[in-house]
Every structure is written in C-alpha cells, then in structure tokens.
Amino acid sequence: METTSRQFKQLSLDALANATLQNSLDGVREIMPRIRTAALAERGDFEALCDRAQEIRDRAIRQLDTHLEEFERRVQAAGGTVHWAATGEEACQIVVQICRDVGASQLIKSKSMVTEEIELNDALEQDGFAVTETDLGEYIIQLRGEKPSHILAPSLHVTLEEVAETFVEHHDIERSAPLTDATEMLAEARSIMRDKFLQADVGITGANFLVAETGAVVIVTNEGNADLTASLPDTHIVVTGIEKAVPTLDDVGVLLRVLARSAIGERLSNYTTFVQGPRRAGEATGPENYHVVLVDNGRSKMLGTEFQDMLRCIRCSACLNHCPVYTAIGGHAYGSVYSGPMGAVLTPAFAGLPAAVHLPNASTFCGRCEAVCPVRIPLPSLLRRWRQRELNARPATDGQRIGLGLWRGLNRWPPLYNFAVRLAAIVLRSLSVPGRGGQRWIRRLPLVGAAWTDFRDLPAPTGHTFQDEWRRRKS
C-alpha cells in the first residue's frame, strides 16, 4: 500500500492552516456525534447490540477459514467464481485479467475502500480500461485526481464551489448560467452517470459482508449506485477483504443495525443489496459473469497477533468522526486511504511500521474512538502496542530518553515528586491569565511547552495538587 504517512507532521501543519478544510471538519465535529447520539436514543438495546456485534465479528474472524470455504462453495454452486489474492498486486492482476477476458473497455465502480487500498483504478487504467467511479463523492475525487479523505465521505474536503469548478472543467456541457446549485450539480452528475451505467461492460463493487450461510455478498449504499453497478453490466466483479465473512444472516442483521447508526445516524442505509450469483436461467437481465476476489494483503498476518481485534472493523467511520485528531487535520494528513484511529492502526499493519510510524503517535489516547466503536475495538490499546513496537525496533531519541529519565527519577522519590508537582502547579498558575469560560489559561510556555501553546491555550492548574485535594476531602 502506497502511503505518504512519513510526511504526517508537515501534512498536518498544512491541514491546520487550510481554512476551507477546517470549515468542512467543523461540520463533522458538530454534526456527526449529534446524529449518532440521536439515532442511538431510540434503541434502548444499543449497548446489547454492540456486545453482540463484537461477539459476532470476533467469532467470525477466529473461524475465518471455515466461513470463507463455505462462502466459496455457495458462490460456486450459484455459478460464480471465487479468486484468492495474497497481495494487492495479485488482486489487481486478477481483475485486469477478468476485464481482458470479457473484452471490456468501459468499467464502472461503486465505492470500495479495499480497491482504494490496492490502487485498483491505477492498475486498470494502466492497462487501458476506462474506469468511472459512481459514488458521487468518489466520482468528484476521481475527477480531481485525489485520494479519499474520509472512509465514508471521500470528498469531505471538497467544497460545493470546488465541485462546481470540477464539473465545469470536466463535463462537456453547454450552460446558460454558472453552476452554483447542488440540485443542478446532482442532476448533471446523474445524467452523465446514466450513460456510463448503460454502456459499461464490467461493474466493480466492494462488499460490506460475505455471508457463509447463503453465499451472499452484502453491499450497503445510500445512492443506489452499487445496485446499478451490480445489475447492468454483463460482468460483476466483487473485490473485498477476507475478514468480511460472517456465518449467518442473523449476524448480518445485528451488524447492519449498528453500522448505519454508527456511520450516519440512520436506522439503515437507503440501499442494502444481497448478491447471490450471476444471472439465472429464465432471467432476461443481470450479469452473466460473476466473480468475487478475496484479498488478503496483510490481513491473515494480523490473525493471532495483538492486532487481531482490528479485523473486527466494519468501516463505519464513527472513530474518525469522534477523534479530536482526525477532526483537526482531516484524512489526507494521514497519508493513507485509511485515516483516523482505525487508519492509524491499520496503516502500519498494511504498509509497515517504518512508513507509518507517526500515525500511532498522533493520539492523545482520549478514548472516544473506543467508546463509540460498535464492535468495541480497543483502538487506544492497539495504538499503544504500535508505539511499543516502535520503541523496541529503534533506540529512543535523546529527547525521549532525557524526558523519560527525568520522569522516572521523579517517580522514584515521592518527596521530590510531590515538591516538583506543587512547584509546577504554582508556577503554571502564575503564568496564566483569565480567559473564556471563567477559567484561567496559559497563552505561552517556554521550551518544549511551546509545542502546545503555539497552537492552543493550556488550561491553568488550580494552584494545588491532587494529593492536597485528596487530603482535604478525606479530613
């Protein structure tokens, strides 16, 4: 997986200085937690559903071999073909070969993070195929030559004005007035896409779940583009990760309940599609060729390791929407198609720790990601494990060694620790000024403290210590 995660620090600074991006991220911060909370309120059993969802995903990945074999058997029985790809490159080759075999030229795709991960579009275009993304957000970033900045809303960083500019630049349409209205933009995209849908030779989709019980591929969208992608062209190719398999339809029901609520604050997405093979005898339409490409690309290597829990992920994006780091810098700063807390755990696993070492460090461990995760992935613990691996892999920097050495020294001498903490509380208090919220704030700190105060104020301590308070309340 190609990443630019090494430039995380510079990309984050750029993102913080980007006013239009900050505006979009304000929207995520304000809207997404609110609509999720509202959707949960009506389900008194949401916590029980999450317990069950965790149990389902945990059991599924522990028996992945059984479920994948059963799924494969069912797909084959229905007349489909299952392919196995160890790497992203292999998966791309398989898809390219299928497209060649059916003599395709025009391809349509519905949104899929796995195909972003393996850079399928690049491989297809290099081979001369014309690929059109049909999810509107993916289509916008495809025209702009950009990567997704959010796993669910890939064009989150693009403003409506920028969408209009992009459409004017790429759409060969006579306009009597400037393009400003979102409804007109939608009508324009819909009309252009209709032709693409009707002309396409191959439709490529991802999958949200693979069901061993029926051999179904489950695809969730709001636009309905996956349904057209899966039903109009003569060939349908599903590209998906091996970890998506679950045993039964009962499992899918529970997962769908937590997925849409966590993702977009809805009871269910507008379209949920179960595909169970190619066109049947007697049917006038539907794809004649049906292929499922199961992609490993680093997933099986996570099994049996401390990162196995990450394979439970159902890509809802709640952890991104609730992350103070993601909502400050957006997805592109992560330099990986997977961003936010889930991306900071997955990217080192897929691209290697040296390439992505900054990502697990970009967390305050505030724990909101774990609190909102519908399959209860212990994201902060997994980030901490990457940091441990980083420390084991290379010597600490001078700064880390001195800092941790001082901290250790203080902790070994309680009287010294107590004195230092009391002194710090008084000194910090004296540096503070009254500010918003009736609180005192520190505007500027010297030395390493400037790394904090250059970007935000530090809330001033009360002037006495936790231990003082403890003693006061006990007496």
Place this chain on the structure above:
Amino acid sequence: MSPSTATRASILNAIRRARAGADAVPDAPAAYQTPAALLGGIEQFCAYAGEEAATSERVERMDDVPSAVLRYVTGQDLAMRVVVGADLELDAAAWATAQALQRVSGPVERDGDTLVTGCYAGVAEAGALIMLSSSGEPNEAKFLAATHIAVVRAADIVPTFEALWTRLRGDFTDQWPRTMNWIVGPSRTADLGVPSKLGAHGPGRVHIIIVDA
C-alpha cells in the same frame, strides 16, 4: 497447482495456523432478540419509511391499487405512463378502474419512468421494502425508475430482520434468489452538503401502497 490454488491454500493455512494456537471458539449464541418494547408493526413501518422521505397509504384490497396509483401520479403531476412489474397479483388488479393510466410492462426508459412493483416483504424496524429478483422483472428497473410505487401486503410486513430471515429460510431451502434488494426511501447523497439531496442515482420518489386484505 495453479498460482490461484497455491494462493488459496497459503491464505487458508495462515488462518489455520493462527487458529491452532488460540482457544476453541465458543458456539454461536441464539439469534438476537429485540426487546418487546421496540417491536412495531405497520404504523412503525410507515413512520420510519416516512422519516426517510418515502410516502405511504393504505388501501383495503389489491383491486384498490390501480386507482391509488392514478391518484398518486395525478397528485405528483407525473406522466400517465406507468411501468408495472411482473407480479401476478398486481396484474390481476382492477386496472380498468384507472383508465387514464397508460400501463406498460417495461422496460424503464433511460431518464426514468414511474415503476409499480410488488414486494416480498416490509421490515418495520427500518421502514425497509424487501424485493427479490425474479425471472419476470429486470432487477435494475427499481434503480433506473424516477418514481417507484411499491405495493406491499399488510400481512407481509414483519417487525424485525430476524423475522425476515425466518420467512426467507422457510421459502428458500435450496437456492436463494439471485439478488435481494432492501430499499428505504428515495436514493440520496450526502456528498453535496447537508441536508442530503434526493434522487442521486435511483428514484427520487418512493411511494408505498399497503394492501390490508
């Protein structure tokens, strides 16, 4: 061994190696049971579909459907041409009571038509219409149409996903239908700002006619 067979074996082996060192996997618990307080019926189905911008009405008998379709089409100022999907009960309805409609059997035209279809079921907990592919009806029509009028029998509206699975397992023991499509209200996109815009790729209008008898 072909490269693909070798890859398959190596992936499955990697999974089994990890599994070998782990504890035994416990048996699956019984299917999830929704608390009784959350279980709903037709009213919940209509309310939830309505919150997702679908409209709905109830009629007594299948023979009332054609006039309901005519009322909706007239009320929305749509063309009188309606594509009626292949459904024996729908075909048998009293279309003579809605002479003004120009009823055709398809296909749906490029820029959208009004499509009338039957439904396999409705699920109250999500306001979802459940449609199965069939030999008589092109599956893509439901997504190409500009307006979708879905006819569902009151008796086919089930409270939960679990109740739907039970019905499906009773109806399909050997081969499952090629596709099953769940539809909640009109197609929409959130990629052009808040609030979502309706009619992204699929229908911009979904109207549900519930037949009581």
